[in-house]
Amino acid sequence: MNIEISPYSGEEDAAARALEELCVQGTTLKLKFRRPNFRARSELYENYRIYCARRDGELVGIIAGALKGAKLHGEDILALYVYDLRVHPAFRKMGVGKRLTNALLDDQGRDADCIYTLINGENEKALNLAGRNFDPKVSIPLTYALIPVYRKRREPATWRFDKAAKIRESYVQTQAGHEFMPLFNEEKQAGYVGSLVLEGRAGTGCSIWTNEDLLAEQIIRIPSRMKALRILFGLLKPFIKLPHIPAANEVILSWFLFDLHADSSQSLGSLLAAVNNYALAQGRTYLYVLLRNDDPILQQLREAGLRFFTFPYCFLAKGRAFPRESDNIYIDIRDL
Numbered sequence: 467m468n469i470e471i472s473p474y475s476g477e478e479d480a481a482a483r484a485l486e487e488l489c490v491q492g493t494t495l496k497l498k499f500r501r502p503n504f505r506a507r508s509e510l511y512e513n514y515r516i517y518c519a520r521r522d523g524e525l526v527g528i529i530a531g532a533l534k535g536a537k538l539h540g541e542d543i544l545a546l547y548v549y550d551l552r553v554h555p556a557f558r559k560m561g562v563g564k565r566l567t568n569a570l571l572d573d574q575g576r577d578a579d580c581i582y583t584l585i586n587g588e589n590e591k592a593l594n595l596a597g598r599n600f601d602p603k604v605s606i607p608l609t610y611a612l613i614p615v616y617r618k619r620r621e622p623a624t625w626r627f628d629k630a631a632k633i634r635e636s637y638v639q640t641q642a643g644h645e646f647m648p649l650f651n652e653e654k655q656a657g658y659v660g661s662l663v664l665e666g667r668a669g670t671g672c673s674i675w676t677n678e679d680l681l682a683e684q685i686i687r688i689p690s691r692m693k694a695l696r697i698l699f700g701l702l703k704p705f706i707k708l709p710h711i712p713a714a715n716e717v718i719l720s721w722f723l724f725d726l727h728a729d730s731s732q733s734l735g736s737l738l739a740a741v742n743n744y745a746l747a748q749g750r751t752y753l754y755v756l757l758r759n760d761d762p763i764l765q766q767l768r769e770a771g772l773r774f775f776t777f778p779y780c781f782l783a784k785g786r787a788f789p790r791e792s793d794n795i796y797i798d799i800r801d802l
Contacts (some may be wrong), residue, residue: 468521468522469519469520469521469526469527469561469562469565470519470520470521471517471518471519471565471566471569472517472518472520473515473516473517473518474504474505474516474517474518474528476505478504478518478525478528479503479504479505481524481525482504482518482525482528482552483501483503483504484525485525485526485527485528485552485554486498486499486501486504486552488554488555489552489553489555490686491586491589491592492586492588492589493588493589493590494588494689495588495685495687495688495689495692495777496685496686496687497683497684497685497686497718498683498684498686499681499682499683499684500681500682500683500684500717501680501681501682502679502680504516504528504550505530506656506679506680506681507530507549507550507677507680507681508530508532508550509656510532510654510655510656510657510680510800511532511533511534511547511654511800512534512651512654513532513533513534513574514530514531514532514533515530515531515532515570515573515574516528516529516530516550517529517530517566517569517570517573519553519557519562519565519566521557525554526553526554526556526557526562527551527552527553527554527557527562527563527566528550528551528552528566529548529549529550529551529552529563529566529567529569529570530548530549530550530551530570531546531547531548531549531570531573531574531575532546532547532549533545533546533574533577533578534547534648534649534798535648535649536580536646536647536648536649537645537646537647538579538580538645538646538787538788538789539645539787541787543579543580543787544577544578544579544580545578545579545580545581545582545646545648546571546574546575546577546578546580546581546582546785547582547583547798547801548567548570548581548582548583548600549583549584549801551563551566551567551592551595551599553566553595558591558595563595563598563599564598564599567599567600578785579785579786579787580646580783580784580785580786580787580788580789581600581783581784581785581788582781582782582783582784582785582788583596583600583602583781583782583783584608584779584780584781584782584797584801584802585779585780585782586777586778586779586780587607587608587777587778587779587780588777588778593780596782600782600784601784602782602783602784603783603784603785603788604781604782604783604784604788604789604790604791605780605781605782605791606758606780606781606782606783606789606791606793606795607758607759607778607779607780608756608757608758608759608778608779608780608781608797609756609757609758609759609761609764609776609777609778609779610754610755610756610757610776610777610778610779611754611755611756611757611764611767611774611775611776612752612753612754612774612775612776612777613738613742613752613753613754613755613767613772613773613774614709614710614751614752614773614774614775615742615745615746615750615751615752615753616707616708616709616710616746616751617707617746618742618743618746619739619742619743620739621736621739621740621743622735622736622739623664623665623666623667623733623736623737623740624664624665625662625663625664625665625736625737625740626662626663626665627660627661627662627663628661628662628663628671629661630650630652630655630658630661630673630725631650631652632661632663633661633663633671633672633673633725634650634673634725636663636668636669636671636725636727637671637725637726637727640668640669640727640729641727643794644794644795644796645789645793645794645795645796646789646793646795646796647796648796648798654800656679656680657675657676657677657678657679657680657722657799657800658673658674658675659673659674659675659676659721660673660674660744661673661674661725662674662737662740662741662744664733664736664737664740667728667729667733669727669728669729669733670727670728670729670733670734670736670737671725671726671727671737672723672724672725672726672727672737672741673723673724673725673799674721674722674723674724674741674744674745675721675722675723675724675799675802676720676721676722677720677722677802678719682717682718683717683718683720684715684716684717684718685712685713685714685715685716685717685718686714686715687714688711688712688713688714692711695711696711696713699711709751709773710751710752712751718751718752719749719750719751719752720750720751720752720753720754721741721745721750721752721753721754722753722754722755722756722799722802723741723753723754723755724755724797724799726755726763727763728763728766730766731765731766731767731769731770732770734763734766734767734770735770735771735772738753738770738772741753754802756779756797756802757797758794758795761794781795781797
């Protein structure tokens with residue numbers, strides 16, 4: 467099969483977005499991404515590459531990678547994040563993904579100490595593809611917490627807006643032991659919404675991110691149990707406020723929380739009540755936060771009495787230096 471691998475030029479934007487339409491993510495919950503242009507997400511990074519695979523001029527695959535500095539085990543390293551691997555369904559299991567991965571690694575991988583990726587734990591096709599093409603040396607299980615926004619909550623504490631850099635500083639000071647933290651570049655924060663902190667509680671705050679204009683999520687199919695809930699909630703909606711269950715073809719109006727930290731479950735509940743009300747006023751229906759399975763924030767969420775859904779995610783890495791499974795890794799919000 468004659469497949470040509472070459473750098474992305476921008477002229478392929480329409481074809482790249484059309485390819486994205488064919489690459490549905492997930493199993494029971496299926497979704498795809500909508501972008502204003504294919505490289506909008508990559509432009510969050512200072513040093514990125516995108517490679518394309520073509521057969522007779524037709525775009526049949528694409529991949530992206532971003533090099534960035536990070537701190538790991540007391541050492542300054544270069545990490546390569548590999549993302550946006552898409553292969554046309556008719557050309558899968560033909561080595562297209564492997565050739566794209568090799569082209570990217572031959573370029574940026576030579577300078578990288580660590581090579582990593584993030585994958586939806588329910589996306590079996592992507593996990594299998596990563597196993598064949600990526601050959602990870604460590605797999606760290608993560609949990610996505612999805613907190614529905616559907617009613618105004620009582621705010622037991624006063625709060626104020628702050629700068630993202632201040633929240634990051636507080637996060638680092640109060641959450642010791644994080645590994646794999648990238649350098650903070652305030653100029654590369656195109657999805658940044660704002661940051662909140664509780665008054666008088668220096669150890670409690672978070673920042674907010676949106677992918678609405680970068681990588682919006684569109685639902686293709688929801689599980690049967692969610693369909694049943696959607697019908698039930700629709701019947702009860704005139705009488706009680708309930709979480710919004712998205713329908714097929716609906717774009718999820720979500721915000722991502724990052725640098726989230728709290729000095730207690732009570733403080734976390736107060737902070738998220740403020741974030742909830744802010745999100746509700748802006749028409750959001752879900753708050754997302756990606757955490758390690760053993761992150762204390764997960765337990766604090768439960769202790770705070772918050773209702774949320776979860777689904778699995780995976781951090782995969784290899785290279786000269788990569789996080790250990792026991793490491794408390796930091797998740798770069800730009801990677802989500």
